Amino acid sequence: MASNRKKAFAAVAALASASVVLAGCGGGSGSSGSNGNSNTTAKATKGGTLTYYIRDALEHTDPQRVYLGRELTNLDRTVYRRLVSFPASTDTTKATTPVADLATDTGHSSQGGKVWKFTVKSGVKWQDGKPITCEDFKYGASRVFATDVITGGPNYLLSYLDIPLGSDGLPTYKGPYTTKNNDVASFNKAITCQGQTITYHFKQPWPDFPLAVASLGMMDPYRKDKDQGDKSNFQIFSNGPYMVQGKLDHNRGYTLVRNPNYDPKTDNPEIREANPDKIVYDIGKTGEQIADQLIADNGAAQTAVTDRSIPPAYYTQITGSVADRAVNVQSPFTDYLVLNFARVKNLAVRQALAAATNDQGWIDAGGGSKSYDPADSIVSPTVKGYQSNPAFKRPSSGDVDAAKQILQKAGVKTPINLSFTYPSTPTADKQAAVLKDTWKQAGFNVTLDGVANSSTYYTNIQQPDQKADIIWAGWGADWPSAITVTAPLFDSRPNLRKNTNGQDYGRYQSDAFNKFITQAQTASSLDAQTKALQQADIQLGKDVAYIPLEIQKFYLLRGSKVTGYMTDAASSMYPDLGPIGVQ
Template sequence: MASNKKRMLAVTAGALLASTALAACGSDDDGGTKGEAGAKGGTLYFVNDTPIDHWDPQRTYVGTDISKQSRLVYRELVTFGTSEDPAESATPLPDLATDTGTSTEGGKVWQFTLRDGVKWQDGKDITCEDLKYGFSRNFATDVIVGGPSFYPLSYLDVPADADGTPQYKGPYTKKGQDLYDKAVTCDGKTITYNFNKPWPDFNLAIAALHFASPYRADLDEGDKSNYQIFSNGPYKLEGSWDKASGGTFVRNDQYDPKTDETDSRKALPDKITFKIGTKLETMYDSILADTGEASCTVSDRRLPPSKFSEIPALEEKGFYQNPESPYVDYLWFNTEKLPLEVRQALATATNREGWITAGGGERSYIPAYSVVNPSVAGYKEVSTFKDIPLAGDPDAAKKILTDAKIKTPYKIELRYPQSDTADKQAAALKETWDKAGFDVKLSPEGDVYYSNIQKPDHNYDVGWAGWGADWPSPMTVLPPLFDSRANITSGSLGQDYGKYVGKEFNEKISEAQNATSLDDSIAALQEADQILADDMVYMPLEIAKFNWVTGSKVDFHTTPGSNSFPDLGLIGLRDGGC
């Protein structure tokens, strides 16, 4: 989940969302920062200390990156607007399509019709075939990895192989192409999707993610397309994208605002320059100094705890926001490698209190008792996690190992994405784990961490991850994280980093997916979460809070539709800009 990084998507539960997070975004009554509104023009600088994993829409599964793409370069059939009202923000709006879709057969069939006049950056029309091809890329699980392919693979009406994966293997091999062509069809500008079970909120899924984005077959180079940004939105990439340093976006002259009835693409800056690779603390030293380019700078990386002494002054000026996010950070355990008792002992000795303190305390986190965020409908604390003391219980953990006759010290390696703060948090975990009878090695990684934990052959013991609901539905948490049937393929573990294959859990997910009422579905999901706790598949840590600080010339906005991250569709520059 990203700084909450690997898959932090904040479009949690619209009408289901108790939006404590975004009400606190600004210092004025209207939710914005103090000062005049942003004007059109100037250059906005967007800084980040770590590389962006993907610009390929089908491979993007990080909330802040989904938001950037939606607001700047990629349009969807439907999208979310900019309202801060929970119910309104969860209502899809027509975007590339003429309406929000037509559903028949109880949600098993969906149709959308493309509007006239929508074009790619080279002036060519976006076609139904572009939509069909884009959707097909999800099935090339050995090439298009890292994205939310769990959903298309689970729902599309394509027969399955013996291992449960679809017989269609994507557009590069074309194996099973005839099966795909029956499931997704084009008739002029109308595309039809046929599913194997009801998907009543499919249009919400399209609005929230990019797995259904149109893609040009003639431009597709598979894995080489990861940073080849080809726009149909208000901006286009100038030159090429450099993973290590970033790139600059300028106005796309083929984008016609008249074809865009949403309110999410004001496209105020003339240019948006992304700068990648500056150390987090150095980056914020510059923003806090607020001179030159820094006064026109925004980041989707939270203010680090080392800078929290600056907060009172920032609050007084109106340049600090501290919303509670819809994301939960958690530890995953390699269920294929670690015995149940080892996983239970690790969870019992987990020092959430120390983790939170090292990460900045109550300004950064509140404790979590499930991987499901409390804002999601059907949330229920899992007693197994609630009963573990926040500081951990090393003595109880040691007894679990002793009773199971597990030889100690038991060697454990913790992997996580490196940062100064994460190093301190990992050290807090190591302290109580070592006391419990473990010999813990801390192994931080750089940007390769996220791709490494999705490799089916990884041999990691324990790792860190984070999650927020994919769209306003409780079905978008446990299934995409732990349902092995669509997650674990030869090319990727999806989000099932701990390689969990739980027959009872999978059956409970099927029960939830086929339930005839929301109450029955929620009840099945709550039982599924308890199964995960009994199998000790994960250990919840905390619910992340954001700490946003910008340069003084930035008219800052964040909305549910931007996944609680800086909303580049609304942000402009004031006082003459830069």
């Protein structure tokens, strides 16, 4: 995943307590300036054009497929509404407490959280003026089950919704695009509509279901007559305050204008103020080009925001009035390495590689403390279930001698030829070179395989036949439980199929690990779940299924005429388009 994205995964149940807020997705708040998360100018007013500079092409705009933090927050504030959403706030507790959006309230549960009901508001419409119905929500959920068509998005529903599993380990319902051997009856029992009230029936308690709904688009409504399956990947049919003007180009950009059939009386201004008249997404500039324009602060850049962190080479330019337009916040994303178990089968080789990994060198080459915080687990320290993984207690600059001893003791001949795949940028290339140097000292001959097209990076590493030995990836919890981290990334049961690795990029398979995940999924208490998840992470460390690198920090700059600026404390720490406006 590119260094500032949230990516997702496979069907795994989660039983996190609804009382726990999304701390893992939070970040800085408080005063303005380089360490703050608020704006230095007055509250935003209506009107004007906001420009959003984006480097990487869009991966998806289909709500059931979107799984990058940038798109999740941008689309939720502009074109897609949900049953419940998170309000915009610099207070993390408030920002991570769902409020009613398309539903009349935040939902009602019964049977210990196994059944959830929501009633859709009256008077809410699609961009063509037709009403949003309960059946639209049911159809949207049905698309998640078409795992051969609607790929790449969150699919917790595959495990949770009360539908039997077939011999392939997937639900017997296969989505809306096929009639062959399709268990439609079970789906129709699992999700029911009575008037405008939709009811979800789950196999097991899902007490924090509203958090999942507010975080992800898998439950979003979708109009059946607008569905073109995979061809819908870059289409937007709006039910929010904006709609696409003309054609959407996922490589170059698109423009949003006001949706005439959006009624703000049905919405909550804490979620969406919809201040700009127009939002222009400018896609394709490099991080350096974006920084140059925002620092110069001329023309459209004066009313622009970006998802790109300031490149480290520009840090010395962030002073005075420019620094007043910058924020430096910890993101919810942890970067890590995975080893391809189909190719790096020797445990001693994986252990030696981990021992020789120069985390500090990687951090320093990437910009130091303004770019990263250290990590000793794939689980963020702010997520319920975090603990320092004992397998990665090593010098931050790597331990070459320990790595050599591991290989010598195991009788492994050196040099060991391996390849390292990662999304290539000038900064990432420097970071990769640092890792290669220390690995070489330990006896590894590593070929660097930087991928220039980062928009297809995850699609490529999900291929079962990919040739990488070491794979870079990044992850952020979908809500505050380790079950939305270790389980979706390493449970082979829902991930590994003939045509995809899912999010188990290294094709890791462990009965011991899966047993701990099953214990967590069926735990009767949050404490029992947390204990099982901690044991699962220890097992991952023993097997060296991953090597933690760091926790990303975002160093974001904005134009001088942007008002109401804050970052999205609920999910991604990207600019929150809910309250933002322009002078």
